[in-house]
Amino acid sequence: MRIALIGYGKMGKEIEQIARNRGHEIGLIIDQDNQKDLNADQLKDIDVAIEFTNPESAYGNYQICFEAKVPVVSGTTGWLDKMDLVKEKCNAGDGFFYASNFSLGVNLFFELNKKLTKLMAPFEEYNADMEEIHHIHKLDSPSGTAITLAEGIIDNHPKKDKWIEATSMKEDELSILAKRHGAVPGTHSVTWHSEVDEITIQHLAYSRKGFALGAVLAAEFMPKKEGFFGMKDLLNL
Known part of the structure; x- marks a missing residue:
């Protein structure tokens, strides 16, 4: 599976290591220095995007992925005033997985x-x-x-x-x-x-590893899915 990492801080790097250890390829890494690379052309061969950024940029990142028909796994918090807009996109056929915590x-x-x-x-x-x-x-x-x-x-x-x-x-x-x-x-x-x-x-929590593993498991869950999902769906809670 080819994964795009949107956000490459400590969590992004932890996710990268776990994803690679589980046999996945990191096809795109977006950080502060290359935000313009987040576009439809760069996303064309991506199976799923994992997004851990900040409340100011998260919603815009989702829209770019939705336009490219790439499902999104996001752990960014603080943007929930736009949740209804994201769910509308999911109802229209896009795929989105959100958790305030992936542990x-x-x-x-x-x-x-x-x-x-x-x-x-x-x-x-x-x-x-x-x-x-x-x-x-x-x-x-x-x-x-x-x-x-x-x-x-x-x-x-x-x-x-x-x-x-x-x-x-x-x-x-x-x-x-x-x-x-x-x-x-x-x-x-x-x-x-x-x-x-x-x-x-x-x-x-003792470390970020539990959060990062959960995000990768969510990414494995999402390819070709449409709709809005969360940890209850992944864990059958």
Whole structure:
């Protein structure tokens, strides 16, 4: 399989190594210095594009790939205000795979979070808050993973209507505390607390390898597919 890597930072390089080890060819690498090379001619022999860039350029990158009929796997976060537009393209026949986090462990954590929220919902004495910690180069805050966790709580708890990146005492708001320290790959915690005790679930990433492998597995899943897909489709969750 011929893969285009759009974004060649630390994650892109990790993805490249895993893809090559799994027998794939990297047919195109797009970085800051050669963004003009992302065009239909360069994409004509590409089976799938893996996109890890930034919120400002992501949507434009998708459009170029869609026009070239190349399915996209993206882990870029912070662009979700354009999600409906991307889904419209998928309904028209393009292929797109999005995950706020490609780690197998994180996606199991998402399901655990939803299950715990359903269990806690009847007990009014408990309230939830969240914390996420990432490396200092993380561009978006809170992380896409934290937002996915927050949405899992909001969708499954009758009194939570929205999340806020601040400490809130309002019953309908879910507080997210986002921290940026050193080279932390990613730590996410959800805590349910009452006056007498608390329950915390937490996921700690030790390296980027788990994210990169998930992205390559998603790329292997996507060739010739049309529609919008995510980790639930890949992992049959």
